[in-house]
Amino acid sequence: MAKSTDLQVVEVEGAGTVSLPPDSLRTNVSVEVRCESLEAAREEAAAKTRAIIEALERLQIPSLQVRNVDVSVRPISEGETERERVAPPRIIGYEATSTVSVILEGAPIDVLRVESSRILDAALSAGANQTSGIRFFLRAPQEAYRAALKASIADAERNAGAIAQAARIKLVGWRSVSSAGDEDGGRAWQMAAGRIGPRSTTFPIEPGEIQVTATVRARFRFAKR
Structure with a gap:
């Protein structure tokens, strides 16, 4: 709508969306173990982590990136209520967690599927008992974002034209335009296969299309008919 402080300008927004198949995926798989001693917990977690990494490498997937990204250990205390506690809680064991990052970039959708x-399946069969699920994404979403920007510009022009027709005014040119899009080039990722417990994953995973969005704010000069 026209602003009272600038009666010769109409301001609109435009939105554009581009849908593309993903070309990359990532996931985190973890192993969590509990043992009576700190050393035993660390050793078991390390052994299972090595088994997971070796199982993933045996898949021989080109360009697959596998690395251990996080290791944590915490004591397990004997359960007591605050009212009953008169001394520090007794440590009865240790919990060790190790996380492996898995990334595959630049692959056709059939390969990702x-x-x-x-x-x-390989990670869980090798000992992983936690996973964040699969995240599909575009390795380089910039071109898709630029295409969405072009679509948002066209949408802004159509919106301005509709306003001009309804208000019986004549658009005489652009005044300004600015991007109001999402961060990271729009929504360039998609989650699939959410958190999965320690079981086989022989079910199929279907990557959906990635939607990249962009929004612009545009101002047009106008004159009365």
Whole structure:
């Protein structure tokens, strides 16, 4: 709508969306173990982590990136209520957690469809008991975002034209335009196969299309008919 302080300008927004198949995936798989001693917990977690990494490498997926990204250990205390506690809680064991990051970039969607299930199945079969699920994404969403920007510009022009027709005014040119899009080039990722427990994942995983969005704010000069 026209502003009272600038009666010769109409301001609109435009939105554009581009849908593309993903070309990359990532997931985190973890192993969590509990043992009576700190050393035993660390050793078991390390052994299972090595088994997970070796199982993923045996898949021989080109360009697959596998690395251990986090290791944590915490004591397990004997359960007591605050009212009953008269001394520090007794440590009865230790919990160790190790997380492995798995990334596959620049692959056709048919490859992602097959390998996503194989990756989870191999990791869980090798000892992983936690996973964040699969995240599909575009390795380089910039071109898709630019295409969405072009679509948002066209949408802004159509919106301004509709306002001009309804208000019986004549658009005479652009005044300004600015991007009001999302961060990271729009929504360039998609979650699939959410948190999965320690079981086989032989079910199929279907990557959906990635929607990249952009929004612009545009101002047009106008004159009365």
